[in-house]
Amino acid sequence: MAKRSVEVQVLDSDFSVLLRESVTYEFKMESRSKNRFRNFVMFCMFLALTGIIYFSYFCSDEACALTPQKPSWSEFNGKFPVQDNLGKPLSLHSNPYNSRSSNPGLSYDDVLNENFQFDMNAHDVMVFLHIQKTGGTSFGKHLVQDLDLQRPCSCQRKRKRCYCFRPNRNENWLFSRYSTGWKCGLHADWTELTSCVDAEFDKNEGDSVKRRYFYITLLREPISRYLSEFRHVQRGATWKHSRHWCGGREATKVELPLCYDQDSWTGVKLQEFMDCPYNLAHNRQTRMMSDLALVGCYNTTYMATPGERNRVMLASAKRNLAAMAFFSLTEFQKSSGVQCLGKSEGQEIVKCLTNVKSFILIGIVLQY
Ligand SMILES: *[C@@H]1O[C@H](CO)[C@@H](O)[C@H](O)[C@H]1NC(C)=O
Numbered sequence: 001m002a003k004r005s006v007e008v009q010v011l012d013s014d015f016s017v018l019l020r021e022s023v024t025y026e027f028k029m030e031s032r033s034k035n036r037f038r039n040f041v042m043f044c045m046f047l048a049l050t051g052i053i054y055f056s057y058f059c060s061d062e063a064c065a066l067t068p069q070k071p072s073w074s075e076f077n078g079k080f081p082v083q084d085n086l087g088k089p090l091s092l093h094s095n096p097y098n099s100r101s102s103n104p105g106l107s108y109d110d111v112l113n114e115n116f117q118f119d120m121n122a123h124d125v126m127v128f129l130h131i132q133k134t135g136g137t138s139f140g141k142h143l144v145q146d147l148d149l150q151r152p153c154s155c156q157r158k159r160k161r162c163y164c165f166r167p168n169r170n171e172n173w174l175f176s177r178y179s180t181g182w183k184c185g186l187h188a189d190w191t192e193l194t195s196c197v198d199a200e201f202d203k204n205e206g207d208s209v210k211r212r213y214f215y216i217t218l219l220r221e222p223i224s225r226y227l228s229e230f231r232h233v234q235r236g237a238t239w240k241h242s243r244h245w246c247g248g249r250e251a252t253k254v255e256l257p258l259c260y261d262q263d264s265w266t267g268v269k270l271q272e273f274m275d276c277p278y279n280l281a282h283n284r285q286t287r288m289m290s291d292l293a294l295v296g297c298y299n300t301t302y303m304a305t306p307g308e309r310n311r312v313m314l315a316s317a318k319r320n321l322a323a324m325a326f327f328s329l330t331e332f333q334k335s336s337g338v339q340c341l342g343k344s345e346g347q348e349i350v351k352c353l354t355n356v357k358s359f360i361l362i363g364i365v366l367q368y
Helices: 002-009 013-029 034-058 073-079 096-101 108-114 136-145 190-205 222-234 270-275 284-289 306-322 330-336 356-367
Strands: 124-129 169-172 212-219 326-329
Touching: 124 136, 124 190, 136 212, 169 190, 190 212, 222 270, 222 284, 284 306, 326 330
Parallel strands: 124 212, 212 326
Antiparallel strands: none
8 A cells, every 4th residue: 555655646746635635535435345446546547647648748847837835835834933953054053952952853754744745846955864885875876867857867977966956947956975965074974964954055045045854864784884884994995084063163183083094094904993992983873863962072071971972872863863754774775665766677666756755655665
């Protein structure tokens, strides 16, 4: 049933309302009359197809821009006045105590219950939080290359970047390495992104725009991820241009000493890698998902004990993860439907990523 609703919902924003009703209807009708229901669905499908054909052939883009009258942006704002602070400047987070009470944004539940969609034509922005060695590079490429969009991202062979613009104007809807680049720092974490993304968009689009941010990420089984990072560092990777921005400044050399003397840690042995107390690989996923302002950023003496610091970080990471519009587990992408991203997988696979709503449904499939 969930799968079916994915199929149906991605057809088109306007028709999806109608069709989603039909799915709800199905639950009620099934016991009474399957045939009558089938006819009803066929009728809906027919209506939808006719509509799509009408829109695509007889209607210019401008005359028929599908700006929904659905409860979208303005109504959303009225309902959730406090939830806009995700992606806002750090001033909102700089006081750890304020930060503790700040609302991390839209959760799965909000998104499902409020029945809203990612609105390409409005001011919705998808932000990909890319943690090292979680398979984010290929996922990020899928995001710019393989989504079935009204206006696909335009990518150039030579450059690594793509333009992922909204259908009706040249504004980015995707914040990621292959669209906007590392505008908030190399592999920016939750703390960096939420204090920077909105300001970056303000630079290009003006600060009068209120945007909704949909954060997405991938997580990986931590030991595999750790070993993968170890091998990557052994081969010479450093990510030394990461900013580790928090509380309005970058972490200092004292707060975050390097584990190696030379330019890189090439050839490091596993034991040595594990023994370095400043090695960010140790709790990378937790640290990158958490609101570091809560623990005094990279100042490790801010919290009474390391145990306390770790507990707060983990709790914050869990809360932020729950507040994301979508996350996937690297190991389960193949068996859970994220393969619908790949063109190579064939057209019979549901084109399921035209809106974040379907992202969420895949997320749910993932959980079972
Ligand atoms: C780190 O935190 C401690 C405890 O709050 C504080 O005394 C110290 O000044 C902080 N260090 C820096 C560099 O801010």
